[in-house]
Amino acid sequence: MFIKNEKLDIFENIFFIVYNNMSTHNVSNATEWNALSVVAGDTINITDSFIFSSQPTITSLGNGTTLEGNGHTITHSYSPVKPMVTVAHANATVRNLKLNGGGGSITSDGLLFNGSGTRDGTIEYVNVSNVTITGADNCGGLGNQFLGTIRYCTTSATIDDGDSIGGLIGSVLSGGTPTIEYCTFTGIIGSTTDPTNSRG
8 A cells, every 4th residue: 555645745845856956067168158137956067168259257166166177277368357256155166167357357356256255165177377466455365254174275476566465365354264285386476566476
């Protein structure tokens, strides 16, 4: 004799609805990136390397959202370069991505994230190269202030001038302590105006 479990049916229906509302957005060029409409739980799947010839549309990474780079390179061929995302939740993840600054300069934020949202989450296996960080406060190769986890990331850059600037991030966001591990910086660190400015 089969007894129908109505509570189990309700749970399965809820799970089906939630699971199927999570979307994967495949992105292979700047046009597809700028057309993104992402909600919490979605995955942005970079399927090819591409170039931004102008400032990208900033995408917010919410609860459970993942930006998966798959080892591809995104190049910014304009200057000053601007960020791609807002890290808006502690459960957001960015990984396996290469960012090339195209020889341009960062005068605010960074190549990856801006100064909005929680600036929390996890950033791992992200490489930043070919960029100069200059003339601004709280900016770095990845972004400005942060309090999440950064690991296995590398930055190659010239850090020229500004207050609270760095190879990975500009400074620590007030109210927390970020975890930064297994990361490296190569390049030049200096200041043309004030040698007491914080850089790292």
